[in-house]
Amino acid sequence: MNLTELKQQLGELIDPSNQMTIGETESIKHISYDEEKDMVILTIAMGRLGGENEKKFRRDIARVVKIDCEYKGLQLQLEESKIFGSITQKPIHFIGIISGKGGVGKSSVAANIAYRMSKRGIKVGVIDADVYGSSLPTIFEIPHQNPKFDENKKILPIEKNGIEMISTEFFTNPGQPVLWRGGMLNSMISHFFYDVKWHDDTQYVIVDFPPGTGDITLDIKSIIPQGRMIVVTTPHPSASHVAIKAGHASKTLGHDILGVIENMSYFINPINQQQEKIFGEGGGLMVAKGLEAELIAQIPLGQPLHHQDLFEIDEVNGKIYDEIVDFIIFKSENQL
Numbered sequence: 001m002n003l004t005e006l007k008q009q010l011g012e013l014i015d016p017s018n019q020m021t022i023g024e025t026e027s028i029k030h031i032s033y034d035e036e037k038d039m040v041i042l043t044i045a046m047g048r049l050g051g052e053n054e055k056k057f058r059r060d061i062a063r064v065v066k067i068d069c070e071y072k073g074l075q076l077q078l079e080e081s082k083i084f085g086s087i088t089q090k091p092i093h094f095i096g097i098i099s100g101k102g103g104v105g106k107s108s109v110a111a112n113i114a115y116r117m118s119k120r121g122i123k124v125g126v127i128d129a130d131v132y133g134s135s136l137p138t139i140f141e142i143p144h145q146n147p148k149f150d151e152n153k154k155i156l157p158i159e160k161n162g163i164e165m166i167s168t169e170f171f172t173n174p175g176q177p178v179l180w181r182g183g184m185l186n187s188m189i190s191h192f193f194y195d196v197k198w199h200d201d202t203q204y205v206i207v208d209f210p211p212g213t214g215d216i217t218l219d220i221k222s223i224i225p226q227g228r229m230i231v232v233t234t235p236h237p238s239a240s241h242v243a244i245k246a247g248h249a250s251k252t253l254g255h256d257i258l259g260v261i262e263n264m265s266y267f268i269n270p271i272n273q274q275q276e277k278i279f280g281e282g283g284g285l286m287v288a289k290g291l292e293a294e295l296i297a298q299i300p301l302g303q304p305l306h307h308q309d310l311f312e313i314d315e316v317n318g319k320i321y322d323e324i325v326d327f328i329i330f331k332s333e334n335q336l
């Protein structure tokens with residue numbers, strides 16, 4: 001069988017990652033024949049490399065070349081198509097965690113949402129985009145390491161307990177501050193959104209933003225491809241005031257506000273089980289009203305029993321995080 005006929009037969013094969021045929025997408029990038037070895041040399045582009053899809057695609061191609069067309073050898077190179085991305089792959093939901101000021105618990109909230117999702121069997125990644133206040137690697141107790149790159153120069157996230165993470169921390173020396181500014185910082189952060197090879201089954205990526213409405217925050221917000229924001233505030237009106245500004249900045253840049261979380265809402269007095277409003281009250285509601293969004297939850301003060309910063313389901317805060325996850329999934333899956 002000659003190469004034209006082989007090409008025709010290959011053209012009917014379906015790329016399992018985007019359900020289109022090789023012919024439709026004109027994905028044969030190179031085809032030649034080594035007479036001496038009776039070997040076909042092929043370069044084919046596929047929608048998305050990796051996982052079961054790539055294995056199946058390789059098997060199908062080998063079957064056509066070696067069994068149907070009876071060539072002895074096959075040298076196959078697969079590359080990722082720049083145009084025909086995967087369509088069977090559901091798009092990843094990016095959930096940004098933002099706040100007006102630092103110290104309100106943004107990173108704790110980001111980490112615990114990811115942790116609970118993962119515990120429920122949802123594949124989740126986190127981007128630590130709080131460039132100068134990076135704390136997610138510490139919260140997840142991930143020792144400093146440099147990420148690796150795959151053959152397509154995509155960043156491979158660092159994985160801990162099934163959660164994949166990318167952080168500026170991994171691109172600096174241990175203990176050293178991030179000294180990038182302007183364009184360099186922008187290009188680094190845009191790699192976090194466009195050039196990370198997340199696990200094939202990833203459904204959610206939680207992004208821990210820098211606080212406030214400064215240049216960097218706005219730059220990062222304009223880099224994030226799509227995504228919805230959760231605003232974190234404390235109960236005190238001074239925190240709420242700036243949280244509303246941060247929320248409006250996101251809206252102006254085209255990001256929806258998924259809802260508001262009030263953190264450090266109250267302290268449960270161990271003596272009489274009363275809720276003590278030691279940081280004031282009303283902040284969460286005020287932000288929700290100001291942004292015309294829902295108040296998703298009020299999280300009390302409290303330290304985790306089992307880990308440094310992460311709560312389990314047998315703790316009050318763990319249960320609240322579980323409800324927050326219910327809310328995120330419901331809203332995301334129904335696109336509300």
Ligand SMILES: Nc1ncnc2c1ncn2[C@@H]1O[C@H](COP(=O)(O)OP(=O)(O)O)[C@@H](O)[C@H]1O
Nearest residue numbers: 102103104105106107108109264299300301302
């Ligand atoms: N609900 C809470 N109860 C007690 N401490 C909390 C709570 N939420 C956050 N913290 C603590 O407050 C500090 C600031 O939280 P963090 O998540 O780092 O805030 P941010 O990322 O907004 O700067 C951390 O030490 C964190 O452990």
Ligand SMILES: [Mg+2]
Nearest residue numbers: 106107130135
């Ligand atoms: Mg933080």
